Amino acid sequence: MPAILLAGPTVEPLTLAEAKTYLRVDHGAEDALIASLITAARATVEALTRRVLIEQSWRLMRDAWPASGLIPVPANPLKALTAARLIAADGTETALPLDAFTLDTARLPGLIRVARGGVPNPTRPLAGIALDITAxxxxxxxxxxxxxxxxxxxxxxxxxxxxxxxxxxxxxxxRLDALVAPFRVARL
Incomplete structure (x- = not known):
């Protein structure tokens, strides 16, 4: 199930000033480099843990509803389902009612439960379901x-x-492994 980043975090977990203090850098010549390294470091920790540190918007694409009715979410921790749509073969979209879905935000990975019979099946054979989430x-x-x-x-x-x-x-x-090990989300 592909997950597409719609909107990244509005802030990073470290400010430029905090990063420069940690690195013991007292000049501005490398500010652009350090700012890009902050983003790369956050993305690396997110990849190592399979967690999203600062809230982001993602789109999950599916071909069909799972037989179990449970959709594991690859971006965690799951916060909210913001939109659900079926995409027809001609590209038209039909919004689905959000009350047809139940979220388990306490579980890692988070789960989205689809109400049995509460949503129609997609007519497009590939990527006919789009679920937008915040994680x-x-x-x-x-x-x-x-x-x-x-x-x-x-x-x-x-x-x-x-x-x-x-x-x-x-x-x-x-020590990086010791820091991230308790926060790793198992892959389902």
């Missing part, structure tokens, strides 16, 4: 567990220190 710990870094913020710092420092070609393959520090 993430919260709207800003205050909602992200502190070990995950520290993991972003560790990855940021690693990227900053190993930006030369020779060090590109350097392994992450061992």
């Amino acid at each position: 993430g710990h919260g709207p800003n870094a205050d909602h992200v567990p502190s070990p995950l913020i520290e993991a972003v710092r560790v990855v940021l420092a690693h990227f900053y220190e190993h930006r030369d070609v020779a060090g590109a393959g350097a392994a992450f520090p061992a």
